[in-house]
Amino acid sequence: MNTPFTTTPYQPHTRLTRLGAESNWQRLCDGYRTMVLIRQFDKKAINLQRTGQLGTYASCLGGEAIATAAGQALHDNDYFVPYYRDHATQYLRGVPLHQVLQYWGGDERGNVFPANTPAARDLPYCVPIASQLTQAAGIATKAKLGHEHAAVLATCGDGATSRGDFYEALNVAGVWQLPLVVLINNNQWAISVPRALQSASTTLAHKAQAAGIEGFQVDGNDLPAMLEALDYALDKARHGKGATLVEALSYRLCDHTTADDASRYRKASELHVAWQNEPLARLRQVLVAAGHWSADLETGWLGECQQRVDDAIEHYLNTPPAPATDMLDYLYAALPEALRAQRQALQQTAGGSHG
Amino acid sequence: MAEQAQQHPDNALPLNLIEAINHALGQAMEEDDRVVLLGEDIATNGGVFRATEGLKERFGLRRVMDTPLAENLIAGLAVGMASQGLKPVAEIQFMGFIYAALEQLISHAARLRNRTRGRLSCPLVIRAPFGGGIHAPEHHSESTEALFAHIPGLRVVIASSPARAHGLLRAAIACPDPVLFLEPKRLYRLQRLPVSVDESPLPLDTCFTLRAGHDLTLISWGAMIHETLAAADALADQGVQAEVIDVACLNPLDRNTLLTSVSKTGRAVIIHEAPGHGGFGAEIAATLAGDGLMQLRAPVERVTGYDCPMPYFAMEQRYMPSVERIVAAAQRTLEY
Numbered sequence: 057m058n059t060p061f062t063t064t065p066y067q068p069h070t071r072l073t074r075l076g077a078e079s080n081w082q083r084l085c086d087g088y089r090t091m092v093l094i095r096q097f098d099k100k101a102i103n104l105q106r107t108g109q110l111g112t113y114a115s116c117l118g119g120e121a122i123a124t125a126a127g128q129a130l131h132d133n134d135y136f137v138p139y140y141r142d143h144a145t146q147y148l149r150g151v152p153l154h155q156v157l158q159y160w161g162g163d164e165r166g167n168v169f170p171a172n173t174p175a176a177r178d179l180p181y182c183v184p185i186a187s188q189l190t191q192a193a194g195i196a197t198k199a200k201l202g203h204e205h206a207a208v209l210a211t212c213g214d215g216a217t218s219r220g221d222f223y224e225a226l227n228v229a230g231v232w233q234l235p236l237v238v239l240i241n242n243n244q245w246a247i248s249v250p251r252a253l254q255s256a257s258t259t260l261a262h263k264a265q266a267a268g269i270e271g272f273q274v275d276g277n278d279l280p281a282m283l284e285a286l287d288y289a290l291d292k293a294r295h296g297k298g299a300t301l302v303e304a305l306s307y308r309l310c311d312h313t314t315a316d317d318a319s320r321y322r323k324a325s326e327l328h329v330a331w332q333n334e335p336l337a338r339l340r341q342v343l344v345a346a347g348h349w350s351a352d353l354e355t356g357w358l359g360e361c362q363q364r365v366d367d368a369i370e371h372y373l374n375t376p377p378a379p380a381t382d383m384l385d386y387l388y389a390a391l392p393e394a395l396r397a398q399r400q401a402l403q404q405t406a407g408g409s410h411g
Numbered sequence: 412m413a414e415q416a417q418q419h420p421d422n423a424l425p426l427n428l429i430e431a432i433n434h435a436l437g438q439a440m441e442e443d444d445r446v447v448l449l450g451e452d453i454a455t456n457g458g459v460f461r462a463t464e465g466l467k468e469r470f471g472l473r474r475v476m477d478t479p480l481a482e483n484l485i486a487g488l489a490v491g492m493a494s495q496g497l498k499p500v501a502e503i504q505f506m507g508f509i510y511a512a513l514e515q516l517i518s519h520a521a522r523l524r525n526r527t528r529g530r531l532s533c534p535l536v537i538r539a540p541f542g543g544g545i546h547a548p549e550h551h552s553e554s555t556e557a558l559f560a561h562i563p564g565l566r567v568v569i570a571s572s573p574a575r576a577h578g579l580l581r582a583a584i585a586c587p588d589p590v591l592f593l594e595p596k597r598l599y600r601l602q603r604l605p606v607s608v609d610e611s612p613l614p615l616d617t618c619f620t621l622r623a624g625h626d627l628t629l630i631s632w633g634a635m636i637h638e639t640l641a642a643a644d645a646l647a648d649q650g651v652q653a654e655v656i657d658v659a660c661l662n663p664l665d666r667n668t669l670l671t672s673v674s675k676t677g678r679a680v681i682i683h684e685a686p687g688h689g690g691f692g693a694e695i696a697a698t699l700a701g702d703g704l705m706q707l708r709a710p711v712e713r714v715t716g717y718d719c720p721m722p723y724f725a726m727e728q729r730y731m732p733s734v735e736r737i738v739a740a741a742q743r744t745l746e747y
Contacts, residue, residue: 135495167527177495180527184518190484191519194491194499201447201473201497224484231479386525387564389532389587392616394663 080280081348087128087279088339088349089357091120094144095336096361097153098310100369101160105314109373113160116141118277118309121335122241123211124148125282129290130209135199136178137192137210139185141241145211149175153368158375164386165378186216189225189238196234196299207293209286211239215246217260226267229299236299237289241276243308248321264301276304277335280342309334380405423605428598431573431606432462432538435580436500438608440470443498446584449476450485450502450538459504460540460599486512486537490519493535493589500584506541506593507550513558520589521564533589536580540596542634542684543731546724547596553721554633554685559591560661560694566590566615567661571598571636574606575659578613585612595634618668619659624652627678627741630669630695632658635682635732642682642737653741661691669695670703677708678744682732687715709747712740 098117104110116123119141127148130136136149143156150173159166159181169175179195182188192210199206216222217240229236240260244251257263264271270292274285282304289300307330311318318327343349384399385391391399426434440446448463454477457464467475478485482503489499503509516537523533543552560567566588570576576594583590621636622643631639636657643653654672658664673679679699681692696711714732722730 137491164526164528168530177531179494179531184514187487187514187518190487190515191491191494193484194488194493195495196491197476197488198492198495198497220481221483221487224479224481225487227481228479228484228488382528383525386527386529387522388566388663389524392663394616394666 081343081346083128083283084280084339084343085348087121087124087283088336088343090124090127090144090148091279091336091339092357093361093364094120094124094147096358097143097156097365097368100365101157102314104157104369105160110157110160111162112313112315114140114313115310116143118307118330118334119241119243120144121279121282121339122239122276122304122306125279125286126209126211126239129283129286130174131206131290131294132174133204133206134174134290134294135192135195135206135208136175137188137195137208138179138181139188139211139213139216139241140181140183141213142181142211146175146178149173149178151175152371153365154371154375157368157372161372163375163378164382186212186219186221188212189216189221190228192238193225193228193234193236196229196236196293197232199235200232200296205294207235207237207290209237209239209290211241213246214240214242214244214251214254214260215249216240217263218246218254223263223267226264226269226299226301230268233296233298235293235296237286237293238299238301239286240301240303241306242303243306245308245312245318245322247312247316248318259303261301261303267301269299269301271301271303273303273305276306277333277338279335279339306335307333422609423607425603426573426577426606427600427603428570428573428576428594429460429462429600430603431577432580432594433464433466434606434608435577435584436463437466437469439500439581439584440466440474443584445496446498446500447474447476447492448500448502449478449488451478451480451504453477453502458502460596462502462538462594482508482511483515486515486520489535489537490515490523490533493520493533494523494531498534498536498584500536500538503537503539505547505551506539506555507553509537509539512537516559516565516589516591517562521562524588525564532587534587536583536590536592538580538592538594540599541593542595542597543721543724543727544597544634546727549723552724552727554683554716556593556633556661557685557689557691560691562662564589565662567593568615569593569595569632569659569661571595571633571657571659573604575613575619575657577606577608578610579615579659582612582615586615590615593633597634598637601637615660616663616665617660618665619657620654620668620672621657622653622655624654625676626651626653627680627744628654628656628669628672628676629680629682629737629741630656630658631682632661633684635684638732638734638737639682641734642741645734645738646741651741651745658695664694664698666698666702669698673699673703674706677706678741678747679707680712680714680737680740680744682714682737684716684731686718687713688718690715709744712744714740
């Protein structure tokens with residue numbers, strides 16, 4: 057398989073193994089299945105939002121290979137610190153799809169990841185841009201202090217690299233040799249601002265250089281390339297060899313969120329070109345050519361996905377609402393005396409209408 | 412401050428406020444190996460005020476970490492550590508530099524437990540020296556506690572004596588919630604007082620009544636407690652018995668102690684160093700007006716800093732509430 061793997065401008069990798077063994081093909085097929093499932097999920101989630109059954113939702117269309125590779129490359133005892141387009145990673149870490157919907161449906165209970173899964177201690181989605189990255193450095197510090205054989209993978213978008221948090225996290229990861237991998241989903245757009253207006257840096261991976269850590273670009277529409285890159289970076293982190301910045305090049309095929317209309321700032325012709333390089337069709341072509349996937353398998357899997365997504369939606373829509381007192385009950389470890397009267401008032405107040 | 416000396420007659424160490432902080436940090440680290448310290452200049456230098464002096468030598472660089480110079484980073488690191496079971500105690504060198512850390516405190520530390528419905532929590536402590544009166548450079552003398560007391564989920568604790576600094580800091584470190592622990596730096600080396608270091612940590616949800624009286628209630632916190640107690644002495648010379656309350660924990664607020672006192676005295680003066688407009692005194696005044704109106708015999712007075720930025724040190728003594736201003740306010744309330 058000769059997939060293009062754009063390597064670091066500074067240190068080309070010689071340690072990367074080529075993906076040729078049977079187990080690697082199995083891994084690619086598993087990844088492909090996840091990507092198909094998440095794309096179906098994504099489409100349905102947008103439909104739910106359009107019909108008033110979900111809140112503002114951040115689509116992951118076009119970023120499936122990045123998030124799927126992250127989920128596949130992470131080990132159970134690693135830590136995942138997401139931004140907010142990582143539905144595939146969360147799913148692979150053990151978050152049921154109905155909980156992803158619950159989160160975007162405005163219910164914090166979507167962040168109560170199941171206790172018996174690797175997701176149990178992962179951070180929830182992080183909406184304030186880049187603020188998760190310094191936290192990831194803190195978790196990496198904890199892992200290092202405890203001599204854990206574990207890595208921390210944190211994700212962000214291209215816009216996040218303009219924030220001080222991004223640089224502060226990379227900087228400390230360099231000084232303290234932290235087991236941290238920062239994965240940029242460079243989908244070329246931060247809402248309406250294109251990559252060229254975000255930074256004059258030749259690549260976003262170059263930003264690693266100032267922090268004294270390794271940084272490289274990888275084709276984010278190429279699942280095997282993503283797996284190679286993340287396997288390498290996470291393994292390096294687990295073995296105490298320091299932090300890595302991975303810039304995954306992709307394209308946001310969707311609007312920023314369901315509250316956005318990208319046609320206001322993005323040419324249809326550019327979007328059309330980007331679709332020619334989208335990650336699912338590319339991987340399917342490779343798998344089919346190598347005899348590891350077929351039209352029958354595709355049909356069967358699409359049906360299975362439909363069922364799973366429908367089940368998740370049904371579960372989500374049939375979840376009874378949480379008691380209003382939840383908004384106070386989880387604020388402190390124990391309800392302070394000062395909040396007792398408010399809690400009582402809340403309990404006695406009818407829900408009312410908020411149009 | 413004779414009251415404090417009497418409070419702990421046995422097994423007490425003579426400590427000033429900064430020594431009490433240092434002792435409490437060391438004690439917490441001995442008791443719980445999840446406690447780690449991080450901040451600027453805290454390891455080899457022992458902190459610019461020496462709060463962490465000797466702790467690197469005792470506990471090593473793995474538990475006493477000099478961070479790069481970035482307050483937002485310090486707070487983010489602490490949030491990450493706390494989310495996974497460590498108990499980080501981070502030092503922000505001066506409160507005037509804490510604003511870069513606000514996003515971490517507001518959007519993450521204070522709401523991590525809430526937004527994960529208890530799956531994760533954030534038991535961190537952020538320590539910061541605050542307040543004026545030490546002839547410090549610009550931006551080194553602010554008192555912006557009200558900004559933080561407005562954040563649901565973030566406990567705001569302020570010490571005003573060595574004993575309370577020790578007991579409250581130990582409580583803050585043991586607390587499963589995030590705590591902003593503010594240290595009035597004017598008091599750091601003011602006086603050594605007996606501190607019973609082996610007693611249980613102090614509660615984080617009560618005011619401390621430092622002096623009993625029945626004529627009016629003086630309510631304050633932090634360094635201003637000293638001017639407030641001096642004002643109570645001056646009033647006593649005039650035959651007026653003032654009750655003095657150290658609020659100590661601004662969030663959550665112990666309204667009951669305040670209301671009980673004012674029910675008895677019918678008069679209240681609130682004293683704080685921060686500007687009055689939108690200051691925390693307004694929250695207390697609103698509480699007294701809302702729940703204690705029938706017991707009030709005079710309008711609630713506030714003696715505060717002026718509504719301007721903390722002046723550079725040439726003028727800071729003119730800015731900060733003085734004993735005379737407090738006494739004058741007390742006398743105004745007594746005219747009703």
